[in-house]
Amino acid sequence: MARWKATRSENAEQPRARSMNKTERTPPVDCYQGDPELLPVAEALRRIDAQTASISGDERVSLRDALGRIVAESIVSPMNVPGHRNSAMDGYALAGTELPAHGTRRLTVLGTAWAGRPFDGAVPAGSAVRVMTGAVMPPGTDTVIMNEQVEEQSHEQAESITIGQGHRLGQNVRQAGEDISIGDRVLASGKRIMPAELGLLGSLGIAEVRVKRRLRVAFFSTGDELRSLGEPIAMGEVYDSNRYTLYGMLTRLGVELIDLGVVRDQPDAVHDTFLEAAGLADAVISTGGASTGEADYIGETLARLGEVRFWRIAIRPGRPLAFGRIGDAVFFGLPGNPVAVMVTFYQFVQPALLRMMGSDQAHPNPTVKATCETRLRKKPGRVEIYRAILARDAHGQPTVRSTGKPGSGLLHTMSDANCFIILPEDGESVEPGAQVEVQPFFGLT
């Protein structure tokens, strides 16, 4: 029988460079399935943190290709930005000494300075130069008066302006180096390159950047009931959706994907796939096989391969999670339920992968407060995560309401939602009007 339908990404270069230099191991006593004790979310995060560190290896890429990558060097500005003192407005440049203390003053207009086309004549007393935004300030001038604030006169060939009081010496002028000065550190190693960083490096004329090599992540689904797209589906079978959500989440993270397809619930098949995945990737993610009966054989298989723990985390959805190491690879065994896959990925896997990628981002998934409009049932002693819609009320204040049914198999509730509501471990049920912690799905990135 064909074990799986694999779509393999190219570029699994060997050998791999590694620096998983943290050596702390999870304690031998753990929360196995069957153990009534739940592992607090913070403790799970701490253990994952202790086992994950930045990979080694970097490469130089062109600026555009650096989008989403992690900077692997300290970038120091080779120049001032702006390079020269220039006008922040369309108007007239003059020496501050020309500003009238009372009454008005008339100045002769000598010419025009354009952005990229300076006026290089002298500007003696009693004169001014018309300047466009971004034009280099003509020699001897230090102040700009906006077009709207002068009275323009034109007699035959000669042009002049009349200015009044109330101007400030130095106004409407951008100083050289005001944004960035030569020698400033503009980006530190560990910074993720987003559109602002692309522009920032572009403004310095930097065309190539040293970035961390891409993290390699292998992933696969387990389950006898799973069918790949394009296959006919029989009673009791389902299409494999987890590999699609994982594909989406991993692609957005900017890692190199190794899609190992669907693996049947057979110890040998699972064993071989884990072994293969660990040989190809820095991190391995599987979904499914976390329910009691299946976890038994997957647990046995993993015990032969590496150091893996099954945790029952105090979180809903997403309680069962396996974590550990197979060979040199870090392993995350996510639940099978599609919503639980997304929840555990964002809460546990994504922060760890970012750390492995070399990111120094301390809080990759920030939260905000909003007023909850719906009643949310909650058991104490576990974190509960609701899918929800963040909006604004008539006064512009942030409000949030649950998308409805909490079932961890209901993927459409993720699609309806634009945020998670995160109810803390020690919290109780929420009544409408209460403030809750919200984690938006998308920010300005």
Ligand code: AMP
């Ligand atoms: P498991 O953790 O393997 O017991 O799976 C829990 C539930 O999630 C079952 O209803 C599975 O059919 C479903 N499930 C597991 N893997 C997938 C997948 N890749 N795509 C869609 N549903 C899945």
Ligand code: MG
């Ligand atoms: Mg299963």
